[in-house]
Amino acid sequence: MLVMKGIVKQFPGVRALDGVDLDVRAGEVHCLLGQNGAGKSTLIKVLAGVHQPDEGTIVFNGEQVRPSSPMDAIKLGFATIYQELDLVDGLSVAENIFLGHEHAYFGFVNRPAASKAAREVMERLGHPEIRPSTEVGRLSPAAKQVVSMARALSHDARLIIMDEPSAALAHDEVANLFRIIRELTAQGVAVVYISHRLEEIREIGDRVTVLKDGRTVAVGLAARDTPTTQIVSLMTGRNVEYVFPPRGGRTLGEEVLRVEGLTAPGVFRDVSFSVRAGEIVGLAGLVGSGRSEILEAVYGARPAAGRVLLEGRPVRRGVVGTVRRGMGLAPEERKAQALILDQSVTANITLGTLPEFAKFGWIDRKRERSEAKRLSELLDIRPPDPERPIRNLSGGNQQKAVLARWLLGGLKLLLLDEPTRGVDVGARAELYAVIHDLAERGIGVLLVSSEVPEVLGLADRVLVLREGAVIHQGDATELDEHRVLDMIMNGRAA
Amino acid sequence: MSEPTTKRPVAGSTVASSVRRLGLGEMRHLGLLAALAILVVVGLVTRPDNFATTSNLVSILSLAATIGVITVGATFVIIGGGIDLSVGAVMALASVWATTVATQEQGPLVMVICALSVGTTVGLINGLLIAYGRLVPFIATLAMLVAARGLAQRMSDRKTQLIRVDNSAIVDLSTTRWLGIPLVVYIFALVVVLGWILLNRTTFGRRTYAVGGNVEAARLAGINVRRHTAVLYGLSGLCCGIAAIIIMARTTTGSSTHGDLYELDAIAAVIIGGTLLTGGRGTIVGSILGLLIFTLITNLFILNGLNTSDQLIAKGLIIVVAVLLQRRNLKERAP
Ligand SMILES: Nc1ncnc2c1ncn2[C@@H]1O[C@H](COP(=O)(O)OP(=O)(O)OP(=O)(O)O)[C@@H](O)[C@H]1O
Ligand SMILES: [Mg+2]
Secondary structure, three states, rough: OOEEEEEEEEEOOOEEEEEEEEEEEEOOOOEEEOHHHHHHHHHHHOOOOOOOOOOEOOOOOOEEOOOOOOHHHHOOEEEEOOOOOOOOOOEEHHHHHEEEEEOOOOOOEEHHHHHHHHHHHHHOOOOOOOOOOOOOHHHHHHHHHHHHHHHHHHOOOOOEEOOOOOOOOOOOHHHHHHHHHHHHOOOOOEEEEEEOOOHHHHOOOOOEEEOOOEEEEEEEEOOOOOOOHHHHHHHOOOOOOOOOOOOOOOOOOOOOEEEEEEEEEOOOEHHHEEEEOOOEEEEEEOOOHHHHHHHHHHHOOOOOOOEEEEOOOEEOOHHHHHHHHHHHEEEEOOOHOOOOOOOHHHHHHHHHHHHEEEEEEEHHHHHHHHHHHHHHHHHHOOOOOOOOEHOOOOOOHHHHHHHHHOOOOOOOOEEEEEOOOOOOOHHHHHHHHHHHHHHOOOOOEEEEOOHHHHHHHHOOOEEEEEOOOEEEEEEEHHHHHHHHHHHHHOOOOO | OOOOOOOOOOHHHHHHHHHHHHHHHHHHHHHHHHHHHHHHHHHHOOOOOOOOOOOHHHHHHHHHHHHEEEEEEHEEEEHHOOOOOOOHHHHHHHHHHHHHHHHHHHOHHHHHHHHHHHHHHHHHHHHHHHHHOOOOOHHHHHHHHHHHHHHHHHOOOOOOOOHHHOOHHHHHHOOOEEEEEHHHHEEEEEEEEHHHHHHHHEHHHHHHHHHOOOHHHHHHOOOOOOHHHHHHHHHHHHHHHHHHHHHHHHHEEEEOOOOOOOHHHHHHHHHHOOOOOOOOOOHHHHHHHHHHHHHHHHHHHHHHOOOHHHHHHHHHHHHHHHHHHHHHHHHHOOO
């Protein structure tokens, strides 16, 4: 159905695609795998008409095509869900879904028709609770992802491209996504699916194409039967142990954080826990269970009743004070909450700890650069040039830069919200090691992740949240994935 | 990871990065320099006898000095994601306050201090209203434009206030020359240099870009966004105070009519210089080049005895062209 051959895309200083081949059949789920910066998003942007390839051909249903703009690609029957959400926050759900192809007569939007159609798509997606008239800016990241998907579905596309659609979704939402994908493929629609989670590829994928450094290194592997080690070594060019660092050997110190009766009406209630120096505490729960909001409240970025004590002293509201006292937050939505897109990787990394690089306000740029360079090497941020604008980095590499920000300076407590979202297998192992290393240096870590194995594998202690309340608190070693899932879904406390 | 994997354009990317560090920023400036060069050629061709004279060049620079100082402040505010419409009016108020009978009694030094503190205070009031009172910058500074000009009229009774002879030290700033160039031009140059350093070499400058580029990210990174915003407007006010001293020196007066529509010239210069009105991006050098282009156009129209209305039309066109070019720039960078 779709054959791409020898696609080359050159950006200033980077050859993002260097001869990529891709062959997608009707009715299949074709998975695209590759490390951060391998060129996956660039490839699908070529299909979506966002980028024009420098070389190569695209043949769709026997005809050579060359999508010259996103509109053009949509007309060809390609719909795309981008890795970075591309919704207009100020518009309503319905307006976003039909942006560019509104239900209109002579330029006047037919609102009732649009909201009816929007409601239908939302129901089909299993989210009738997302109202067509809601402003998108008020939705959670997961709900935004659903809206993005609704937009793609509204086009009646024959090829749907999904760039890490599951990254912002919780466990049950992913099941929902898969149900929709199966419906689509049954109708002969082809799906190109990008994800860093191999389990998902196994569950939903038919065939796999692996990219490495802008080249295709494997075509049409069977998604179910190819051994993980083979896939990983194709992606990374070496063998990565996809495991968590061993536990133990860490001595827990004094209590760094104590939270007492933290309550924000309608979001979470009566949350109490503590984190000791060198301890990793994980928060498990569904999207909407209040996980991220608790982190924000601890960080002083969201009003809440109750007490938050850092090293025994109460924390005043407001981020300025908490950062000065040694807290750091790597937020969930990197583009909206963490990155200054126009600035270099260096400037983004040092943003939180700038005073450490300055005397009387004067920045020591040499030291700043060398520190940023060190960190970007440590986390393997690619391309390895911290003076690049962060805008041009791949999603996973941007995420690493956000983490790097808090590895500097006298950190005491690190709050991590979905730290490995969009990060590839190899780098993930590296990140886990870094987080452990931080804990070993006596930093307390509070971690939120939608991936239960990640919480269990990384954390010493786990808090299970459901509908804004802590329903279980205990050692990670005493829990398994199954039990945690049971608790967060059904509310059965152990 | 730890292993030195086959990385493609390592050499290429370091070259690219140094080009970017030294070049790209200035690539945009190259366009502005070219425009400036064209205007100079036009001047040389149309008025060969009096364009390239020292007196004309000096008058261009002194003309540029007043708005130039304001433009430096405006660049900060706009990169920080705001806008300051009150600059011309604040300058007028500062010039009037510094030339009242009561202030003039105290001598030139107090007059200077008065102009600077009036400017800074009014700027800070803008900043407090915007940062803590949560007013939209456009509205807050528009209100200040009207109010400051009103207050200036009231204080001066709508009369032009002459600087007394015993305070002529102020006027000397424009008449005393060093290497043939009036002192006010040196003041302008000093403000530009200090502004450049503040923007490019200090935490304050870096944070200005961050606040303008992504407020939420800046806040979550622990930057005191409100205080920073307030200080930005204070800085703009300080620049208006300095501009007031320059205009007092050049005209020997303080007046409520000084600086009419300066806000438009300053904002236009900033835009032409490549600073985004949405914040987060821009340079001092660009703004100053933009301003010089503007001043040169004015000068050419005057030298050639052309109509001031045509001059406005020409300026309007330049703004449009500059913004269109910027758009193209943006598109290339978009992901
Ligand atoms: N607009 C751009 N300008 C310059 N370089 C770019 C641009 N877009 C992407 N790149 C570079 O191209 C390479 C491929 O990026 P791409 O976003 O396709 O990676 P990816 O495989 O999607 O990675 P991830 O898993 O992290 O999302 C990266 O090195 C990236 O820095
Ligand atoms: Mg990507």
